[in-house]
Amino acid sequence: MTNPLNFLKESYRVLKKGGKLIIITDNAGFWGIFGNTHHGEYERRRKKEGFQEDKHYALFTPHHLKNWLERVGFRKVNADYFIYKRWIKKHHYLFIRFLSFISKRFSSHIKAEAIK
DSSP states (O other): OHHHHHHHHHHHSOOOOOOOEEEEETTTTTTHHHHHHSSSSSHHHHHHHTTOOOOOOOOOOOHHHHHHHHHOEEEEEEEEEEEEGGOOHHHHHHHHHHHHHGGGGGGGGEEEEEEO
């Protein structure tokens, strides 16, 4: 999305009072993003895979996402690191959970929940 603030404002507007917004987005601190983005590999890999346009206009930390949600008016905001369990082989999941406990750089995504 090109303008996260507009998206969050519109989400807030259309939700009923007490409605819940759930967002899952990339973790700006994830080691894969850091290594790929800041060392030029991201662009090279995207080109190699046939993607011409970059769709990442903003990356977030849980703190950033929480601030944006509260700024729009959401309450009971919770944002934390998240791992897609279904994307990971069963025998690797606990190991990755352990690594993400030690360093949030191993959590590829952030999940935020907020109430209107």
